[in-house]
Amino acid sequence: xxxxxxxxxxxxxxxxxxxxxxxxxxxxxxxxxxxxxxxxxxxxxxxxxxxxxxxxxxxxxxxxxxxxxxxxxxxxxxxxxxxxxxxxxxxxxxxxxxxxxxxxxxxxxxxxxxxxxxxxx
Amino acid sequence: xxxxxxxxxxxxxxxxxxxxxxxxxxxxxxxxxxxxxxxxxxxxxxxxxxxxxxxxxxxxxxxxxxxxxxxxxxxxxxxxxxxxxxxxxxxxxxxxxxxxxxxxxxxxxx
Numbered sequence: 001x002x003x004x005x006x007x008x009x010x011x012x013x014x015x016x017x018x019x020x021x022x023x024x025x026x027x028x029x030x031x032x033x034x035x036x037x038x039x040x041x042x043x044x045x046x047x048x049x050x051x052x053x054x055x056x057x058x059x060x061x062x063x064x065x066x067x068x069x070x071x072x073x074x075x076x077x078x079x080x081x082x083x084x085x086x087x088x089x090x091x092x093x094x095x096x097x098x099x100x101x102x103x104x105x106x107x108x109x110x111x112x113x114x115x116x117x118x119x120x121x
Numbered sequence: 122x123x124x125x126x127x128x129x130x131x132x133x134x135x136x137x138x139x140x141x142x143x144x145x146x147x148x149x150x151x152x153x154x155x156x157x158x159x160x161x162x163x164x165x166x167x168x169x170x171x172x173x174x175x176x177x178x179x180x181x182x183x184x185x186x187x188x189x190x191x192x193x194x195x196x197x198x199x200x201x202x203x204x205x206x207x208x209x210x211x212x213x214x215x216x217x218x219x220x221x222x223x224x225x226x227x228x229x230x231x
Binding site for chain 1: 123153154155156158160165166167168171172177207209211212213217218219220221222223224225
């Protein structure tokens with residue numbers, strides 16, 4: 001079964017750093033790009049960026065460029081989303097999703113279960 | 122402000138047919154295929170329709186998609202209570218060089 005399994009919920013203070021993970025299984029991890037999607041409380045889906053796990057080429061949406069870092073370790077089939085200094089406004093649910101139609105598509109065909117990040121003093 | 126425009130809400134009674142629209146531009150829907158996602162309350166989104174009209178394995182044929190020009194639609198026939206969810210459209214945008222989402226439509230089954 002193809003699946004993406006994300007790391008557990010996080011509660012952090014403003015200014016702290018954080019890295020959350022997304023582990024793929026049941027398919028060739030390096031064949032498909034991985035995207036990260038933010039969903040703020042009660043709001044819609046926002047594409048943060050995407051990564052090609054085969055070579056770690058990364059592309060960010062303008063709103064997120066410089067605020068987060070997306071990376072991957074193909075040896076353990078895992079993608080990451082990282083913050084160096086969290087803000088309260090980073091409080092959200094974060095999903096990883098496989099781009100089944102290739103790196104230049106919006107066909108997110110396998111989704112992780114989501115990681116809740118809460119940033120509060 | 123989302124790049125793709127969806128109505129914020131839609132509703133119907135059991136058994137009815139409802140449609141949800143998604144409007145874009147020449148850089149996204151006009152030149153690329155459209156995907157639809159269903160997000161049931163408290164769960165992760167799920168791919169419902171891809172490449173404008175295709176259903177992944179396991180998606181009932183009550184769900185169908187269409188596209189014309191810079192707009193697309195999701196139709197749900199034989200509406201059921203379990204269809205109550207948020208629905209999102211998405212497409213590749215050649216100007217932004219990335220996938221873009223609609224703002225989502227909350228479907229209520231009355």
